[in-house]
Each structure stands twice: as C-alpha cells, then as structure tokens.
Amino acid sequence: MSGETPAAPDSGTPAVGGVVLKTASAGVRYRGRDDVMVAEIAAGSTIAGVVTRSSTRSASVIDCEEKLPRRGGGAVQERPSVFFACSGNANAFTGVHGRGCVNEVAEVLAHRFGTGPENVLTAFTGVIGERFPVEKAIRAIESILDACATLEAAAAAIMTTDTFPKSTRRSVSIGGAEFRIAGIAKGSGMIEPDMATLLAYVFTDAGVPRDLLQELVETANAATFNCITVDGDTSTSDTLLAAATGRSGVHIDRTGRAGREAFSAALEAVMRDLAKQVVRDGEGASKFVEIAVEGAASVSAARTVAKSIANSPLVKTAIAGEDPNWGRIVMAVGKSGVAVNAERLAISIGDDLVAERGGVAASYSEDSVAAHMRGGDIRIVVDLGAGRAAATAWTCDLTREYIAINADYRS
Amino acid sequence: MSGETPAAPDSGTPAVGGVVLKTASAGVRYRGRDDVMVAEIAAGSTIAGVVTRSSTRSASVIDCEEKLPRRGGGAVQERPSVFFACSGNANAFTGVHGRGCVNEVAEVLAHRFGTGPENVLTAFTGVIGERFPVEKAIRAIESILDACATLEAAAAAIMTTDTFPKSTRRSVSIGGAEFRIAGIAKGSGMIEPDMATLLAYVFTDAGVPRDLLQELVETANAATFNCITVDGDTSTSDTLLAAATGRSGVHIDRTGRAGREAFSAALEAVMRDLAKQVVRDGEGASKFVEIAVEGAASVSAARTVAKSIANSPLVKTAIAGEDPNWGRIVMAVGKSGVAVNAERLAISIGDDLVAERGGVAASYSEDSVAAHMRGGDIRIVVDLGAGRAAATAWTCDLTREYIAINADYRS
Numbered sequence: 020m021s022g023e024t025p026a027a028p029d030s031g032t033p034a035v036g037g038v039v040l041k042t043a044s045a046g047v048r049y050r051g052r053d054d055v056m057v058a059e060i061a062a063g064s065t066i067a068g069v070v071t072r073s074s075t076r077s078a079s080v081i082d083c084e085e086k087l088p089r090r091g092g093g094a095v096q097e098r099p100s101v102f103f104a105c106s107g108n109a110n111a112f113t114g115v116h117g118r119g120c121v122n123e124v125a126e127v128l129a130h131r132f133g134t135g136p137e138n139v140l141t142a143f144t145g146v147i148g149e150r151f152p153v154e155k156a157i158r159a160i161e162s163i164l165d166a167c168a169t170l171e172a173a174a175a176a177i178m179t180t181d182t183f184p185k186s187t188r189r190s191v192s193i194g195g196a197e198f199r200i201a202g203i204a205k206g207s208g209m210i211e212p213d214m215a216t217l218l219a220y221v222f223t224d225a226g227v228p229r230d231l232l233q234e235l236v237e238t239a240n241a242a243t244f245n246c247i248t249v250d251g252d253t254s255t256s257d258t259l260l261a262a263a264t265g266r267s268g269v270h271i272d273r274t275g276r277a278g279r280e281a282f283s284a285a286l287e288a289v290m291r292d293l294a295k296q297v298v299r300d301g302e303g304a305s306k307f308v309e310i311a312v313e314g315a316a317s318v319s320a321a322r323t324v325a326k327s328i329a330n331s332p333l334v335k336t337a338i339a340g341e342d343p344n345w346g347r348i349v350m351a352v353g354k355s356g357v358a359v360n361a362e363r364l365a366i367s368i369g370d371d372l373v374a375e376r377g378g379v380a381a382s383y384s385e386d387s388v389a390a391h392m393r394g395g396d397i398r399i400v401v402d403l404g405a406g407r408a409a410a411t412a413w414t415c416d417l418t419r420e421y422i423a424i425n426a427d428y429r430s
Numbered sequence: 431m432s433g434e435t436p437a438a439p440d441s442g443t444p445a446v447g448g449v450v451l452k453t454a455s456a457g458v459r460y461r462g463r464d465d466v467m468v469a470e471i472a473a474g475s476t477i478a479g480v481v482t483r484s485s486t487r488s489a490s491v492i493d494c495e496e497k498l499p500r501r502g503g504g505a506v507q508e509r510p511s512v513f514f515a516c517s518g519n520a521n522a523f524t525g526v527h528g529r530g531c532v533n534e535v536a537e538v539l540a541h542r543f544g545t546g547p548e549n550v551l552t553a554f555t556g557v558i559g560e561r562f563p564v565e566k567a568i569r570a571i572e573s574i575l576d577a578c579a580t581l582e583a584a585a586a587a588i589m590t591t592d593t594f595p596k597s598t599r600r601s602v603s604i605g606g607a608e609f610r611i612a613g614i615a616k617g618s619g620m621i622e623p624d625m626a627t628l629l630a631y632v633f634t635d636a637g638v639p640r641d642l643l644q645e646l647v648e649t650a651n652a653a654t655f656n657c658i659t660v661d662g663d664t665s666t667s668d669t670l671l672a673a674a675t676g677r678s679g680v681h682i683d684r685t686g687r688a689g690r691e692a693f694s695a696a697l698e699a700v701m702r703d704l705a706k707q708v709v710r711d712g713e714g715a716s717k718f719v720e721i722a723v724e725g726a727a728s729v730s731a732a733r734t735v736a737k738s739i740a741n742s743p744l745v746k747t748a749i750a751g752e753d754p755n756w757g758r759i760v761m762a763v764g765k766s767g768v769a770v771n772a773e774r775l776a777i778s779i780g781d782d783l784v785a786e787r788g789g790v791a792a793s794y795s796e797d798s799v800a801a802h803m804r805g806g807d808i809r810i811v812v813d814l815g816a817g818r819a820a821a822t823a824w825t826c827d828l829t830r831e832y833i834a835i836n837a838d839y840r841s
Contacts, residue, residue, distance in 0.1 A: 075764025075772045112760045112772065114789030147757025148790055209744055209761060250743045251662075252758075253765035332661045332743070332828075333620055333836055340837030346558025347663075349523045350620060353486025354664035361486050361523065378525030379559055417743075418837070422830045425744055426751030 034170040034188060034201040036224040037061040037264025041166040042176040045159035047152055048107025048145055053176040055159045056168075058102040058220060059132055063095050064264040065226075067233040068140070069240050071257035077111035078118045079141040082125070083258055086137055087233075094229060095265070098134040102260055103141045103160075104177045104218055106205070110143035110151040111255040120153040127157055131164055142218050142258045144205065145179055174203040177218050180424060181207045185296040191285045193278050198225035198267035200282075202289045206297030208425060209252040219244065219259040219293055225282055226265025231273060235283050236261045243290040246322070247413045249301035250421070251330040261286075298413045303420030306338055307396050313409045314365075314402040320357045321410035324401065327355035328412070335417035338397055343388035345373045352401060363404030368392070445581040445599060445612040447635040448472040448675025452577040453587040456570035458563060459518025459556055464587040466570045467579075469513040469631060470543055474506050475675040476637075478644035479551070480651050482668035488522035489529045490552040493536070494669055497548055498644075505640060506676070509545040513671055514552045514571075515588045515629055517616070521554035521562040522666040531564040538568055542575055553629050553669045555616065556590055585614035588629050591835060592618045596707040602696045604689050609636035609678035611693075613700045617708030619836060620663040630655065630670040630704055636693055637676025642684060646694050647672045654701040657733070658824045660712035661832070662741040672697075709824045714831030717749055718807050724820045725776075725813040731768045732821035735812065738766035739823070746828035749808055754799035756784045763812060774815025779803070 034040065038060055042053040060066070068087050070080045103124060110117045125139040143151065168176075174184035188201035204219035227235070240259060263271075271282045299307050310328050315321035328334055331351040337344040348366055352359055366374040369391030373383050391397065397416075445451065449471055453464040471477070479498050481491045514535060521528045536550040554562065579587075585595035599612035615630035638646070651670060674682075682693045710718050721739050726732035739745055742762040748755040759777055763770055777785040780802030784794050802808065808827075 073761070073764035074766070074768065074770040075760045075775070109757070112757060112785065112789060114773075114787065116789070146755070147760055148785065149757070150790075209758075252742050252744045252761060255761055255764055331663050332832070333663045336833055336836035339833065342837070344557070346520070346523060346560070347620075349486045349558055350484070350663060350666050353484035353666055355485070357485065359485040364486070374523065374559065376525065378523060378527070379561075417833065419830045419833045421743070422747055422750065422828065422833060425747035426753070426829070 035199050035222040035264065036266030037064060038222045038262065040168045040170065040173040041163040042168040042172050043159040043163040043166070045105060045155040047105060047155055053172065054106045055156060055163070056104045056173045056176040057128070057160070057163060058173070058222070058262070060100040060102070060262045061264055061266070062097060062099050064100060064262050065095050065229040065232050066100050066260065066262050067229065067236045068258065068260040069237060071254060073253055073255050075112060075255050077109055077143060077255045078113065078121045079110060079143050080256060080258060082121045083140050086140060096138060098138055099132050100262060101128045101132050101134065101139045102220055103128055103139060105143050105156055106177050106179050107145040108143060108149055108151050109145050109147045109256050111147045113148065113151060116150060120151045123153055124156055124160070127160055131160065140260055142256065144177065144218055144256050147255055170201055170203060174205070177203065177205045179205065179207060180302055181205050181300050183300055185293055185300065187289050187292040189285045189289055191281050193269060193281050196267065196269045198223060198269040200225070200285045200289050202293050204293040204297055206249065207300060208250055208302040209254045218256070219290070221261040221286065221289055223263050224265065224267035225263055226270040227263040227282065228272060231271065232261060232263050235286055239283070239287040239290045242287060243294040246411060247294045247298050248326060248329045249298065249304070249415060295413055298415050301415035302424045303418040304415030305418055306416045308338055308414045308416065309398045310412045310414065311398070311400045311409065312403065313400065314404050314406060315408040315410070316406040318408045318410055321408050322412070323357050324352055324355045324403065325410050325412035327351045328399065328401065329414035332417055335414070338392065339416035339418045341389065341392040343368060343373070343385055343392055348399060348401065349374065359403055360405065365402040365404065367400040369398055446610050446633040446675065447677030448475060449633045449673065451579045451581065451584040452574040453579040453583050454570040454574040454577070456516060456566040458516060458566055464583065465517045466567060466574070467515045467584045467587040468539070468571065468574060469584070469633070469673070471511040471513070471673045472675055472677070473508060473510050475511060475673050476506050476640040476643050477511050477551070477671065477673050478640065478647045479669065479671040480648060482665060484664055484666050486523060486666050488520055488554060488666045489524065489532045490521060490554050491667060491669060493532045494551050497551060507549060509549055510543050511673060512539045512543050512545065512550045513631055514539055514550060516554050516567055517588050517590050518556040519554060519560055519562050520556050520558045520667050522558045524559065524562060527561060531562045534564055535567055535571070538571055542571065551671055553667065555588065555629055555667050558666055581612055581614060585616070588614065588616045590616065590618060591713055592616050592711050594711055596704055596711065598700050598703040600696045600700055602692050604680060604692050607678065607680045609634060609680040611636070611696050611700050613704050615704040615708055617660065618711060619661055619713040620665045629667070630701070632672040632697065632700055634674050635676065635678035636674055637681040638674040638693065639683060642682065643672060643674050646697055650694070650698040650701045653698060654705040657822060658705045658709050659737060659740045660709065660715070660826060706824055709826050712826035713835045714829040715826030716829055717827045719749055719825045719827065720809045721823045721825065722809070722811045722820065723814065724811065725815050725817060726819040726821070727817040729819045729821055732819050733823070734768050735763055735766045735814065736821050736823035738762045739810065739812065740825035743828055746825070749803065750827035750829045752800065752803040754779060754784070754796055754803055759810060759812065760785065770814055771816065776813040776815065778811040780809055
C-alpha cells in the first residue's frame with residue numbers, strides 16, 4: 020500500500036535529505052534579487068536528466084549532454100554532485116568564450132564542493148547571444164558555500180520573466196517507510212520544450228538506480244513538460260535534472276513493482292504540477308487551457324493534433340477574447356498534418372458538445388460555451404473518431420501582454 | 431526577345447480578354463460593400479488551380495479538387511467556366527447543408543452562364559462552422575448577370591479582414607505579340623497556405639495547354655504563396671485558380687522555350703506580387719519581413735528554417751518592438767528540426783553581419799541594426815554554411831493589433 024500527501028513547505032531546512040540548496044545575487048542582469056542557484060547533492064546519489072534537442076543548444080546544454088549518464092549502469096556517484104543555474108543570460112551562441120565560462124564555473128564549484136568538474140551540471144537562462152560575465156558568477160559562488168536556502172528561494176533565483184516561483188513537493192509512504200520528492204522549474208516564454216522546459220530540477224530522498232531513474236524521468240517528461248507550450252518557441256537552454264539521494268532509506272528498483280509504481284506516479288505528479296505552473300505563468304497568460312485529444316489512431320497523432328490546437332494563435336486569441344469561435348479549432352485540427360475524417364470529428368468545450376459529424380452539434384448553445392470561456396480554466400476535448408489513443412496538451416491564451424512583454428523590452 | 435511592363439489599371443473594361451468580372455452585395459456578413467465576385471471565362475480557355483491540403487478543408491475546396499483537371503490533357507474547355515467567391519462565411523465544417531450550398535450555387539451559375547456545374551468553381555471565406563445563407567448568394571447572383579467590374583472591384587469584393595484590395599497585372603511582349611496576365615488575392619489572418627493563400631485568382635489572355643498551365647501554377651505557387659506566413663495558421667479554404675483564355679493570340683507550349691519562360695516569369699511575378707501584398711496586409715502588420723536562408727543542404731531544409739524563423743512569435747514580436755534581439759533568430763534556427771552546425775551559422779540583418787561562427791560578429795553594431803529595424807521593410811539573411819541551396823520566406827511582425835483583431839471580435 021502506498022499513500023501520497025502534499026508535504027509541508029520547508030523553512031530553511033533541506034527540502035529532501037541529501038540535498039542542500041543555496042542562492043546568491045551575482046547581478047548578471049537583475050538587481051535586488053538572487054540570480055544564482057546551487058544544489059549540493061550528497062555522494063551516493065544517482066543523477067538523471069534530459070536536455071533540449073535544439074540544434075543551437077547552449078554551451079551548458081552540450082556540457083550536460085556529455086556528462087549525463089546516457090545508458091546502462093545503476094551505479095551511484097561516489098562523490099558529491101552539484102547543479103548550478105544562473106538567470107539573466109543564456110550563455111547561448113557565445114562561442115569559445117561561452118564554453119570557457121561553463122568550464123570555469125564547473126571547475127570552481129568542483130573545487131569548493133570536493134568533487135570533479137564531471138559531476139557539476141550547469142544551466143544558464145536569459146538573453147541569447149550576449150557575453151556571459153563569468154567573474155560575477157564566480158564571486159557569487161564564493162559567497163554561498165555555507166548558505167542553505169528553501170525550495171521556494173531556489174525557485175525564485177532561477178526566474179527570468181516568470182511572475183511567480185514554481186515549486187512543488189510530495190511525501191509518499193510505502194509499507195511504513197516514507198520518501199520525499201520535490202521540484203522547481205522556471206518558464207514563461209520561448210516555451211515549447213523539445214525535451215524539458217527551460218529549467219527544472221527534481222530531488223528525491225528515495226534511492227533509485229541511475230538507469231531506472233533516467234528511464235522514469237524520460238517517461239514522465241514525455242507526459243508532462245513535453246506536453247506544454249506557451250508560444251511554440253523552443254529554447255536553446257531547456258534542461259531538466261533529477262537527483263535521487265537514497266537518504267530516506269526507501270529504495271526503488273525494477274523488481275519491486277509497488278514501490279516503482281508509487282515512485283513513478285509521484286515523479287510524474289511533481290513534474291506535471293511544475294509543467295502546469297509554467298503554463299499558468301506563460302508570458303501574458305490570462306487563462307489556463309487543457310486540450311484533450313481522444314479517439315486517435317496513435318498517441319503520436321493525438322499529440323500532434325493537441326499541439327497544433329495549443330499552438331494556433333487564432334485559437335489562443337479567441338480564448339483570450341472569450342469568443343466561442345470553435346471553427347478555429349476545426350482549422351487547427353485540419354492543419355496538423357494528421358489524416359482526419361471531418362465527418363467523424365467531435366469537439367467539446369467545457370461540458371458542451373459544440374460540433375459533431377462534420378457540422379455544428381444540434382444541442383450547441385453559444386451562451387453556455389461563452390459562460391465556460393469567461394472562466395480561468397478552459398477545457399477543450401477533440402474526438403477524432405479514428406481509434407482509441409489519447410493525449411493532452413496544456414497551454415495558455417495569447418494576449419496583448421505577451422506582445423508587450425516581448426516587443427517592448429528585451430527579455 | 432520578350433519585355434514585361436506593368437499594365438495600366440483598367441477602368442470598367444475587362445482586365446484580360448475573355449474574362450468578365452462581376453461583383454454584387456449579398457449581405458452575407460458585411461454591409462455597405464460587395465461580398466460576391468463572379469468571373470465569367472469564355473469558352474475555349476484552360477483552367478488550373480491548387481487548393482489547401484488541410485484535412486478539414488471546406489465543401490467548396492473539396493468540390494474544386496474534384497472538378498480541377500488533375501493530370502494529363504491539354505484540352506480547352508468547350509463551354510464557359512465560372513469562378514465564384516463569397517466573403518464573410520467560410521461554409522466550412524457545415525456538413526451536408528454546406529455541400530448542398532455549393533451545389534446550388536454551381537447549378538444556378540451554370541444555368542445563367544450557359545455551362546455545366548462541372549465548370550463552376552466556388553470559394554467561400556470567413557467564419558468557419560456557421561450555416562451559409564445560400565438564398566442571399568443566389569439573389570446576388572441573379573442581380574449581376576450583365577454587370578462588368580474592374581479588377582480592383584473584384585479584389586475588394588473578396589476581402590474579409592483585409593485592409594486593402596490586392597490586385598496586380600503585367601503585359602508581356604514576345605516577338606511583337608503581347609499578352610496580359612492579371613490577378614487578385616485576399617488574405618489577412620489564418621495565413622500559412624499549404625497550397626495557395628486564402629483566395630487568389632490569376633487570369634491571362636495567353637493560350638496555355640491545361641496540363642502545362644497546371645504545372646506552371648504549381649511551380650510558381652511553391653515559390654510564392656507557399657513561402658508566406660502571417661500567423662502559421664492554415665485556412666480550411668485556401669484556393670488558387672488560374673484561367674488562360676488565349677484571346678491575345680499568343681500561345682504558350684512546351685516546345686517554344688522563350689515564350690514558356692516569359693509566361694512562367696510573368697506568372698510567378700504576378701503571384702509573388704499578390705503574395706507579398708497579402709503579407710503586407712497581414713492582420714495587425716506594421717512591418718514587412720523578408721527572410722532569406724542560404725547555404726542550406728537542400729531547398730527543403732532552407733524553406734523549413736525560413737518558415738521556422740517567420741513563424742516564431744518571439745522573432746516577430748522583437749521585430750514589432752524594433753529590438754535587434756538576434757538571439758531569437760538563433761533560437762528559431764535551432765528549433766526548426768533541420769540539422770545545423772552552429773559554428774558555421776551566419777546571420778545578417780539589413781546590411782549588417784550580426785553573428786558568425788557560433789557567436790556575435792566582431793563588426794556587430796547594435797545601433798546600425800536598430801536603425802534598419804526602425805524601417806518598414808526588414809531583411810534577415812541566414813547562411814547555414816552547409817551547402818548551396820536557398821529559399822526565401824515573407825512574413826510580417828506580430829503586434830498588439832493582431833491580438834485586438836482576433837480576440838476582440840469574431841473574424
């Protein structure tokens with residue numbers, strides 16, 4: 020038997036046994052707030068992660084790709100691991116200098132935390148193409164060796180145009196023992212992750228073999244971060260890292276089905292919670308939109324249609340305008356590239372069936388749908404009538420504020 | 431030898447010999463303006479066309495697909511042909527009723543113009559999913575049998591959220607003989623044609639065998655309408671039709687290379703002119719943007735990268751904000767799915783090289799690029815350093831007005 024309950028927020032104590040969080044102000048771009056986050060992860064942990072597939076991925080993403088355990092092996096890290104994140108400058112498309120910055124930060128952190136640079140995984144988020152002021156980051160690192168920050172403070176330190184820090188945590192009990200799992204993320208714009216959202220970190224004090232952790236993170240990622248979109252733009256810097264310290268005494272492996280399923284469910288719950296927070300805080304967002312596609316011939320077809328609707332500026336502006344202009348959903352299904360028989364297509368908004376069998380539904384009431392659209396949470400269900408596969412995408416509306424944020428100043 | 435000159439605007443006279451244009455007010459959605467356009471094309475002409483690949487394409491698009499000569503045969507139409515367009519209602523996703531409307535309009539037109547319904551090609555543009563008031567269209571058709579409209583009036587009658595009518599014309603002389611070619615189009619929003627833009631019509635008094643006309647239209651379409659995007663949304667109704675009447679006495683065929691090339695060049699010039707007008711009048715557009723991708727491994731790769739940049743909301747809002755935030759161009763190249771070696775990538779804006787070899791260009795001057803971005807015509811050149819193929823995309827910026835047009839009222 021297993022039970023999952025929200026854990027109480029921490030207050031200066033580590034979120035998860037074996038993980039110490041630290042934040043500092045380097046002043047890279049933002050003033051009057053912390054912009055550097057460091058997670059010190061005890062020796063004996065396992066590390067997993069996924070990064071963006073962008074072909075112009077940043078120096079730190081390429082560095083993570085090389086360092087992350089790719090396959091095989093359940094071995095724990097014999098020395099401590101360190102996650103580093105700095106907000107305000109993406110250190111992307113910065114050439115030799117950018118790679119040098121990553122190496123310098125990794126070497127300084129490795130030296131300070133008694134490990135090797137191969138165990139330091141960095142991330143940078145902010146403007147692309149600007150020279151990274153590495154000396155400021157080094158100075159900040161030196162100042163936080165003995166610090167200890169809350170999960171919320173760590174979430175705040177990695178923000179760029181985010182309007183609120185994104186964190187979540189769970190406690191899971193399995194047969195009398197208990198483990199914790201907690202995560203932080205940042206998002207806002209340039210959000211259609213092709214692997215993970217801009218930056219996300221998940222920590223657990225369960226013990227999980229490295230290859231199993233990697234597999235479970237990839238599976239959960241496909242159903243969470245890779246299902247969200249704010250603007251269809253994919254960052255150069257998307258990085259999701261996970262650490263399992265084993266400090267709870269709960270050990271997860273391939274043989275114990277109940278434990279593995281409980282862990283997998285908690286991991287996916289934490290990642291889905293973070294992913295949805297990223298959407299709710301999408302640049303300029305005024306509404307949260309869930310798009311469920313059912314009756315598809317394959318999961319891949321369902322995902323393609325869901326993303327086509329979620330990325331349509333005409334669907335997103337109709338939602339911003341609270342206009343039940345469902346014909347734009349028909350358009351977005353049609354342009355997706357998935358073969359669809361319009362005669363079998365059915366569309367619901369909220370609890371109302373709006374279209375079926377190639378035309379408007381007999382029961383359609385524009386007033387009822389308009390009432391749903393005035394709410395803050397919009398749900399669209401599309402049944403393709405072609406099979407049994409389903410997928411869900413999460414997005415936000417497209418508002419004047421998105422334009423203001425991205426046209427009026429550099430973000 | 432051939433020479434091509436812009437033709438003078440007509441004034442009540444037919445734009446092209448063998449074609450009579452007519453417009454009328456059916457009052458389908460708009461008041462105080464014409465919303466029906468009919469082109470009567472003389473017997474002895476050839477007809478070609480392309481329509482959207484959307485899987486939720488409208489009843490009239492499906493009807494056109496069935497009627498358009500698909501392959502083979504250079505035969506002319508023995509009876510007149512009729513093009514019909516109505517603005518304000520897309521008659522898309524309107525089921526059996528929608529198909530009935532198309533058939534009824536075709537039958538009435540066929541009867542009035544002494545031809546068969548198989549020679550009537552219809553198009554509808556406007557809101558998707560609303561019942562089409564066919565009786566209003568029929569009444570309008572009855573009123574215009576003897577009318578004769580200018581090319582400009584025909585262009586105005588097919589407008590929806592367009593802010594200006596889009597027409598263009600050319601006269602081409604070949605060895606002492608002359609032919610004319612003229613076209614109209616409408617666009618505005620839901621514009622990333624997957625075949626042709628929302629509605630476009632091209633007329634010529636050259637004589638062109640049907641299969642050659644179809645081939646030349648498809649080739650020109652790939653390099654013109656299929657290279658534009660306003661918002662990445664693909665309409666259910668995109669239709670491009672072409673008619674060649676032969677009334678000029680100039681006959682184009684596969685054997686006469688000079689004539690074929692002159693005709694092909696004029697056709698592409700007319701279609702490019704119309705496509706660019708659609709972009710300039712994109713919903714909310716304040717700037718016209720040309721994106722040239724060079725040094726690609728294939729034309730297909732170059733087009734994919736160009737469209738990825740042209741559809742990026744972050745690139746488009748930066749252009750609206752006149753912000754030389756070229757890192758967003760790097761991002762859009764990276765997310766395109768085309769394999770790119772960032773170390774070989776070079777980016778220019780206007781006449782300025784901004785990035786090369788994986789980083790900012792040594793000569794980069796933000797002031798100089800900012801000055802270019804304050805203009806109304808923006809040019810971005812991306813060299814992928816991977817080959818010799820090239821492609822160009824045209825788009826507009828993404829402004830608050832796009833949101834206002836699409837969120838504040840139903841369009």
